[in-house]
Amino acid sequence: MGLLDSLIGAATSAAQGSRPGSQDPANGMPGGLDxxxxxxxxGSLLASxxxxxxxxxxxxxxxxxxxxQSWVGTGANQPVTGDQLGSALGPDxxxxxxGQLGGSREQAxxxxxxxxxxxxxxxxxQGQLPADDGLGGLGALLGGGNGAGNAGDLMGMLGGLMQSRR
Structure with a gap:
């Protein structure tokens, strides 16, 4: 599960880092993120x-x-604004x-x-891209058809990761 663990850990770490101390008491996720x-x-961002x-x-x-490149490298991460990111990724x-977040493009x-x-x-x-480009384990888990798990397993795994990071 190496890459999947990395994706989950990265997503939860990134969320924790962006909203220090803010957690949703209902699910323990930082900033109320489900x-x-x-x-x-x-997964959608990487796949698309x-x-x-x-x-x-x-x-x-x-x-x-x-x-x-600063995000990939081992130095400090340069920040970007939502406007910059929205422009770079495009309106579609x-x-x-x-639509997935249930908000506006600006919020997204x-x-x-x-x-x-x-x-x-x-x-x-290590400043290098993963071998399977970030899609391998995540796609299998989201599809659930390969015996990789389901939403309940995912929630349990994320809950465990969040507990271990506190």
């Missing part, structure tokens, strides 16, 4: 972008190459993400601007 929604969002490498290429062509992708781009730098940083701890 863990299943967070994993679905990450052609994996992590495709997402980085999109950011590069959208003028955020230097910031994105931001509309899809907004703001949320991604908070989460994406830490997420990519966690997925590339």
């Amino acid at each position: 863990p299943q929604l967070l994993i679905t969002l990450v 972008s052609g994996g992590l490498q495709g997402l980085l290429a999109k950011l590069q062509s959208g003028g955020l190459g230097e910031a994105a 992708l931001m509309g899809m993400i907004a 781009s703001g949320t991604l601007a908070e989460l994406l730098p830490g997420l990519i940083d966690q997925l590339t701890p």
Whole structure:
């Protein structure tokens, strides 16, 4: 489960880092983010972008190459604004993400601007892209058809990860 654990850990770490001390008492997730929604969002973003490498290429062509490379590298992560990220990813992708989050494109781009730098940083701890480009284990879990798990398993796993990070 290595890559899946990395994705879950990265997403929850990124969320924790962006909203220090803010947790939803109902699910223990930082900032009130639903863990299943967070994993679905990450999976959709990676899948619609052609994996992590495709997402980085999109950011590069959208003028955020230097910031994105800082997230992959081992140095400090450069911040981006929601407007910058929304512009780089485009209205179609931001509309899809907004639909999943149940909010506006502006809210979606703001949320991604908070989460994406830490997420990519966690997925590339040695400054290198993962071998399967971030899609392998996540797709199997979300599909649930390969015996990889289901939503209940995912919630339990995320809950355990959150407990171990406190």
